[in-house]
Amino acid sequence: MENIIELKNVHKSFKGFDIKNFSIAVKKGFVTGFIGGNGVGKSTTIKMIMNLLQPDSGTVSVFGLNYKEHEKEIKQRIGFVYDENILYDHLSLNQMKDIVKHAYENWDDHLFNHYVELFDLPLKKKIKTFSKGMMMKASLTMALSHHAELIIMDEPTSGLDPIFRRELLEILHQLMQDGDKTIFFSTHITTDLDMIADYITFIHNGEHIFTKDLIEIEEEYAIVKGGLELLDREIEQEFLAVRKSNYGFEALTANKGRAEEVFGDMVIMEKPTLEDIMYYTKKGAEQHV
Numbered sequence: 001m002e003n004i005i006e007l008k009n010v011h012k013s014f015k016g017f018d019i020k021n022f023s024i025a026v027k028k029g030f031v032t033g034f035i036g037g038n039g040v041g042k043s044t045t046i047k048m049i050m051n052l053l054q055p056d057s058g059t060v061s062v063f064g065l066n067y068k069e070h071e072k073e074i075k076q077r078i079g080f081v082y083d084e085n086i087l088y089d090h091l092s093l094n095q096m097k098d099i100v101k102h103a104y105e106n107w108d109d110h111l112f113n114h115y116v117e118l119f120d121l122p123l124k125k126k127i128k129t130f131s132k133g134m135m136m137k138a139s140l141t142m143a144l145s146h147h148a149e150l151i152i153m154d155e156p157t158s159g160l161d162p163i164f165r166r167e168l169l170e171i172l173h174q175l176m177q178d179g180d181k182t183i184f185f186s187t188h189i190t191t192d193l194d195m196i197a198d199y200i201t202f203i204h205n206g207e208h209i210f211t212k213d214l215i216e217i218e219e220e221y222a223i224v225k226g227g228l229e230l231l232d233r234e235i236e237q238e239f240l241a242v243r244k245s246n247y248g249f250e251a252l253t254a255n256k257g258r259a260e261e262v263f264g265d266m267v268i269m270e271k272p273t274l275e276d277i278m279y280y281t282k283k284g285a286e287q288h289v
């Protein structure tokens with residue numbers, strides 16, 4: 001399977017924060033959701049994928065190309081939606097389009113008009129009068145109007161109402177039906193991913209925790225609930241995190257089969273949500289310091 005984005009052994013240090021030995025491969029033709037809590041390095045990673053930031057060491061390649069020699073070609077083939085407003089707000093959408101279209105060889109006015117109509121966007125109103133949802137639709141329109149093969153979005157659904165979030169996901173879903181596209185997007189709202197993602201890449205504290213397909217996650221992970229008498233030090237070590245109360249324990253395992261083998265029917269096993277996995281991983285990182 002072809003990888004469209006590859007980061008290999010990437011390091012990036014800010015004061016008080018590091019991306020550490022970060023390697024990921026994003027598969028062509030699929031939707032990958034990039035998840036992690038606040039401040040764990042999602043935007044920093046996306047900026048490095050977009051060459052808006054350069055790693056201190058390690059390599060970034062997109063479409064198998066490096067930015068040093070192929071920046072122009074790579075950028076032509078990406079549709080980028082950033083979470084802050086990168087549109088010039090004193091312009092109208094029409095004026096904005098006239099600037100942006102010249103940057104892209106494959107700009108398609110037809111497609112632009114299609115999305116403007118679909119999103120019901122005003123062409124002549126100043127962008128500064130747009131609501132957050134309209135702004136997102138406008139950014140998306142720009143990103144989708146030049147036949148990009150790879151769509152990268154930083155938190156596209158944050159701050160949007162549930163109805164528009166649903167619509168946006170539906171549009172992305174439609175886009176994937178066309179065949180050759182790849183979508184990589186970061187989000188906090190993990191429930192969005194059940195609808196659309198094929199793969200999940202999980203980052204915590206600047207470290208790549210996993211990239212897995214959603215089915216694999218369902219098969220491997222479980223929340224185990226049982227009485228405290230079932231736990232000993234050795235067994236506890238096998239869990240990613242354990243929460244104990246007077247009534248018993250709740251723990252996350254990444255090896256459901258092993259937990260079944262150890263505990264049999266003495267425990268209850270539940271399917272974790274992605275949110276559970278994020279929550280327990282954070283707890284686990286704190287417990288294992």
Ligand SMILES: Nc1ncnc2c1ncn2[C@@H]1O[C@H](COP(=O)(O)OP(=O)(O)OP(=O)(O)O)[C@@H](O)[C@H]1O
Pocket residue numbers: 014015016017036037038039040041042043044045
């Ligand atoms: N240019 C910068 N200079 C210094 N520190 C930075 C810079 N950019 C990001 N950071 C720090 O790096 C860490 C990771 O930030 P980043 O924006 O990548 O996180 P994030 O996962 O996208 O978070 P959120 O979901 O809250 O947007 C934070 O502690 C942030 O303060």
